[in-house]
Amino acid sequence: MTAPLLDVRDLHKAFDVSAPLVARLLSGQGRRTLRAVDGIDFAIPAGGTLALVGESGCGKSTVARCVAGLVPPTAGSVLYRGAPIAEVRRAGSPLRHEIQMIFQDPYGSLNPRWRVGRTVADPILALGLAPSRAEVRDRVAKILEDVGLSPADAEKYPHQFSGGQRQRIAVARALAAAPALIVCDEPTSALDVSVQAQILNLMKDLQAAHGLTYLFISHNLAVVDHMADRVAVMYLGRIVETADRDTLFARPAHPYTRTLMGSALGLGDVGRRREVPKGEVPNPIDPPPGCTFHPRCPHATALCRTEAPALRAFGGGRVACHHAETLG
Amino acid sequence: MTAAPALLEVRDLHVAVRTAFERVPILRGVSLDVAPGEILGVVGESGAGKSMIGSAVTGLLEPPLVIAGGEIRFAGRRIDDLPREQLRRLRGAEIATIFQDPLTSLNPVFTIGRQLAETIELHTDLKGAAARDEAAALLARVGIPAPAERLASYPHEFSGGMRQRVVIALALAGRPKLIVADEPTTALDVSVQWQIIQLLRDLCEECGTAVILITHDMGVIAALAGRVAVAYAGRIVEIGPTRDVIADPAHPYTRGLMASIPEIGQRRHRLTQIPGAMPRPTAVPAGCAFAPRCPSVMDRCRVDLPVLAGADGHAAACWLAPGVPAA
Ligand SMILES: Nc1ncnc2c1ncn2[C@@H]1O[C@H](COP(=O)(O)OP(=O)(O)O)[C@@H](O)[C@H]1O
Ligand SMILES: Nc1ncnc2c1ncn2[C@@H]1O[C@H](COP(=O)(O)OP(=O)(O)O)[C@@H](O)[C@H]1O
Ligand code: SF4
Ligand SMILES: [Mg+2]
Numbered sequence A: 001m002t003a004p005l006l007d008v009r010d011l012h013k014a015f016d017v018s019a020p021l022v023a024r025l026l027s028g029q030g031r032r033t034l035r036a037v038d039g040i041d042f043a044i045p046a047g048g049t050l051a052l053v054g055e056s057g058c059g060k061s062t063v064a065r066c067v068a069g070l071v072p073p074t075a076g077s078v079l080y081r082g083a084p085i086a087e088v089r090r091a092g093s094p095l096r097h098e099i100q101m102i103f104q105d106p107y108g109s110l111n112p113r114w115r116v117g118r119t120v121a122d123p124i125l126a127l128g129l130a131p132s133r134a135e136v137r138d139r140v141a142k143i144l145e146d147v148g149l150s151p152a153d154a155e156k157y158p159h160q161f162s163g164g165q166r167q168r169i170a171v172a173r174a175l176a177a178a179p180a181l182i183v184c185d186e187p188t189s190a191l192d193v194s195v196q197a198q199i200l201n202l203m204k205d206l207q208a209a210h211g212l213t214y215l216f217i218s219h220n221l222a223v224v225d226h227m228a229d230r231v232a233v234m235y236l237g238r239i240v241e242t243a244d245r246d247t248l249f250a251r252p253a254h255p256y257t258r259t260l261m262g263s264a265l266g267l268g269d270v271g272r273r274r275e276v277p278k279g280e281v282p283n284p285i286d287p288p289p290g291c292t293f294h295p296r297c298p299h300a301t302a303l304c305r306t307e308a309p310a311l312r313a314f315g316g317g318r319v320a321c322h323h324a325e326t327l328g
Numbered sequence B: 001m002t003a004a005p006a007l008l009e010v011r012d013l014h015v016a017v018r019t020a021f022e023r024v025p026i027l028r029g030v031s032l033d034v035a036p037g038e039i040l041g042v043v044g045e046s047g048a049g050k051s052m053i054g055s056a057v058t059g060l061l062e063p064p065l066v067i068a069g070g071e072i073r074f075a076g077r078r079i080d081d082l083p084r085e086q087l088r089r090l091r092g093a094e095i096a097t098i099f100q101d102p103l104t105s106l107n108p109v110f111t112i113g114r115q116l117a118e119t120i121e122l123h124t125d126l127k128g129a130a131a132r133d134e135a136a137a138l139l140a141r142v143g144i145p146a147p148a149e150r151l152a153s154y155p156h157e158f159s160g161g162m163r164q165r166v167v168i169a170l171a172l173a174g175r176p177k178l179i180v181a182d183e184p185t186t187a188l189d190v191s192v193q194w195q196i197i198q199l200l201r202d203l204c205e206e207c208g209t210a211v212i213l214i215t216h217d218m219g220v221i222a223a224l225a226g227r228v229a230v231a232y233a234g235r236i237v238e239i240g241p242t243r244d245v246i247a248d249p250a251h252p253y254t255r256g257l258m259a260s261i262p263e264i265g266q267r268r269h270r271l272t273q274i275p276g277a278m279p280r281p282t283a284v285p286a287g288c289a290f291a292p293r294c295p296s297v298m299d300r301c302r303v304d305l306p307v308l309a310g311a312d313g314h315a316a317a318c319w320l321a322p323g324v325p326a327a
């Protein structure tokens, strides 16, 4: 096997969520940490798409920010082309531009006072990817066309566009940096479904044309099934199951994965009643002992309540459940 | 069509933004009926006018938004021209609302027991201890554990899903005939969303309460609504039994919308996409508002506004839909 483009090992990220000092002294409470990401491993080969899926607060965005080098991990490593991410992201690093990010809210991530042309030209100029002004302009025009906008849009400001078009601008800016890996954090969650389809199609086309690698984050299983070739399901900061897409969707092994699939709202079976999942995701400041899913799990036993299951090979993928074998 | 007399009738409703300088139409002739006890879904992309339909029905439109035409009848009585005071009484008692964010319906400084009891006293004959007992019973019915103790809790002491349960209890407290639920599960995680959907369905069945379920999510409609109205640019472009609309959509917009939704296990290489975007209210084209995006557009569509037509309660506003008279 060739080395993966991105290799994440035993990644931890904890946040200090202590009350202010005075309040702590008064209440006698100590410092509190929230383990947003609690030891996860994954790798993505060049040209592949790994999807991280899970409900809000499970740590997806924190993983994304660690991978993009926006926040330092508490422990563990993120290796890009074998090099530590901190080095890759260092100013002047020749690999720095290869990792780009697309966010859920394109408006918040675009400079409202910059014309679209400037936003897209910025990385081209910064990286010296085009030698003359005329060539920068040509390149911007070409990229705008690649993402389904028109070269004339370079003269406009972000507020003059719809949400879907703004997401195209964000994609154009990422492309302008000649990326290899794009970290996409819920890129279509704020969009209407017909516009989501446009953006997902665009992302697939660009991946094929430029050999892009995606870390694709979503809470929508149907979108994940459509985009990913490998899937990791997260719950309370950990990966509870990972497998290639076909295996995961054909034979979900972890009770949480099954819960998610059972809750996905499809168009088939109008009005069908189904088993209602129990409870809600607990507060990550105070996760349950043992398997953190046990309070909601229909199969939990005494073992589950005390001992955390390790992520281990099972049925073609990896699963963190004591009873995967007996669940069938 | 349904034989039972409608609980709610909306006829050719027009809502506009009216200022000293301009008048922008937002709803441009919306007609729909809700039968007693049924769940009617209203689905569409953001900006289609879904919430505006809900606000008009519940009398929550605030200037510069005004009803510019048409009428709304509730239990046979016209309500769109009622004085504010009477409308307020109707709201809460006979028509209740549930919003996406439960905190818009809950007062942060009062216990939920107090808020429930107040609503019960206002709208029913129950007073004092009887109202409190009813409040606890309601909490139990919406699936809140230890309901009697939880009466003393404040809204912030509940999780997101539990808060939405409290809001449902509050909506039911006045024993309304109609609930307008605007994106009631949109802010919730998928597993919790499913809990709330099932709860709403069971309670409304039990109490015979009708619901207008507003959502952008066709999956929520499929799970909950017996009938669905598809909104586009301030009009209803298709309406019918959910099963029929999903299996056999008659309007090109509905067809495109349905085909653009990824489904688990479908494995299409590309999703069907509708080009362009829905027009803003200030730029709605003449004729059929969907014409600029429509794969089947004809010359006529750009001039003549199609109206809902069809058979067996399934109608579409498209010159190509079955049952539409030829030009
Ligand atoms: N800067 C921060 N400070 C404190 N807690 C944070 C911070 N960022 C995220 N968290 C917490 O970490 C957990 C994971 O958050 P996040 O990675 O955003 O999850 P997701 O993207 O899956 O919704 C959440 O409980 C969140 O509240
Ligand atoms: N107070 C207002 N003033 C002007 N326009 C408004 C106002 N409220 C809503 N609109 C416009 O009315 C249209 C319909 O809005 P809304 O009913 O909220 O859509 P939906 O709920 O389907 O997303 C939108 O284009 C919106 O921008
Ligand atoms: S380890 Fe136990 S509690 Fe956790 S998912 Fe498996 S069966 Fe359920
Ligand atoms: Mg996130």
Ligand SMILES: [Mg+2]
Residues within 6 Å of the ligand: B050, B051, B052
């Ligand atoms: Mg709305």
